[in-house]
Amino acid sequence: MSVVNVRTAEPVHLPEVHRMLIALAAHHGDAATITPADLSRLVFQSPATRLMVACLSDSPAPHPVGYALLVARQNLVTGQVGYVMDHLFVQQPFRRAGVGRALIAAARELTLEEGRSGLTISTHPANTDAQAAYRAMGLAELPVTGPRFAVALA
Secondary structure, eight states: OOOEEEEEOOGGGHHHHHHHHHHHHHHTTOOOOOOHHHHHHHHHHOTTEEEEEEEETTOSSOOOSEEEEEEEEEOTTTOOEEEEEEEEEEOGGGTTTTHHHHHHHHHHHHHHHTTOSOEEEOOOTTOHHHHHHHHHTTOOOOOOOOOOOOOOOO
16 A cells, blocks of 8 residues: 655656646646746745645655645735645545545645644635545635636736
8 A cells, every 4th residue: 555755846746746737727627838947936936835745655756646736825914824725636546545635734734834824725616526525624614705806917
């Protein structure tokens, strides 16, 4: 049986994470346009992001089978900074094997180690499988805060 090892991403992990980003975008009917170079800058040059990867211990050349992207979010009312898990993705063959749960647990530990105020997980409203999984894990469901709007920049 495989053990899931979660760690902070390193440059060697980015090609597989990039492939997973493309799969996640396709799953939601989007097209990923981020380049590997942009992904590298986002992950390794921004103090506001943390990328965690999950690898299986029995893989001959451990490569990520899932990832979680944490983005720091500051609350200007309280002055506290927490993390929002904007992405959580596990490749299809490894779903329901504890990979997502391991990523969430590692993100929780990192949040505590860094003294952040909290960790929330975002999910697409249509992703009922993820919502059911989070409920089964006992995560507290937050109330919907209302619609969001995009501001055109061009």
